[in-house]
C-alpha cells in the first residue's frame with residue numbers, strides 16, 4: 001500500500017484526505033513547521049511538500065488552501081489561516097462577516113486547494129481544486145472547520161458546516177484536488 005506523508009498538523013485536513021483517498025493509501029500526518037510565506041497557494045504547497053523527503057513506496061504531499069472572496073479582492077486567500085487569531089471558526093467567520101458587511105449581492109467566493117506531490121525521485125507536481133459558492137450573512141452548522149459555517153457551495157442551500165462529511169468531500173476544493181491526485185498516482 002502506498003504511504004502518503006502529509007505535511008500538516010491540521011487534523012481536519014487529514015481526516016478529509018483519508019476519507020477521499022480511500023483504503024488504497026496509508027495517510028500519515030507529518031507535522032513539521034514550515035513558514036508559509038509564499039505569494040500563491042502553489043508556492044506554499046510546493047515549499048511544504050519539499051520539506052519531507054519520501055522513500056521508495058512513499059510520496060509526500062502538502063495542501064495549501066484558502067478562501068477567496070470577490071468583494072475583498074480575493075482575500076483572505078493565502079492568508080486564510082491567519083486572518084484572525086486564534087483562528088477558531090468563530091473568529092475567522094465573524095471577522096469575515098464584519099468585513100463583508102450587510103449586502104445582498106457581491107457575496108461570491110471560492111475555496112481553492114493546491115496539493116503538491118513530492119516523489120522519491122525529487123520530482124514535484126501540483127494539482128488544484130476549486131469550489132465556487134457564496135458567503136451567507138450568518139454562521140450555520142458545526143461540522144467541518146475554518147470558514148465552513150459561512151460558505152454555501154453554488155447550487156446548494158446548506159453550508160459546508162451543515163453537510164455530512166461525505167457531501168462536503170464530494171463538492172469541496174480539497175475533494176476535487178485529491179481526486180485529481182488519485183488519477184495522477186494511478187497513471188504513474
Ligand code: IMP
Pocket residue numbers: 036063064065066067078080081087092111144145146147148160172174
Ligand atoms: P493552510 O492551507 O494551512 O494555509 O490553511 C488554510 C486555511 O484556509 C485553513 O486554516 C482554513 O481557515 C481555510 N480553509 C481551507 N480549507 C478549508 C475548508 O475546507 N473549510 C473551511 N476552511 C478552510
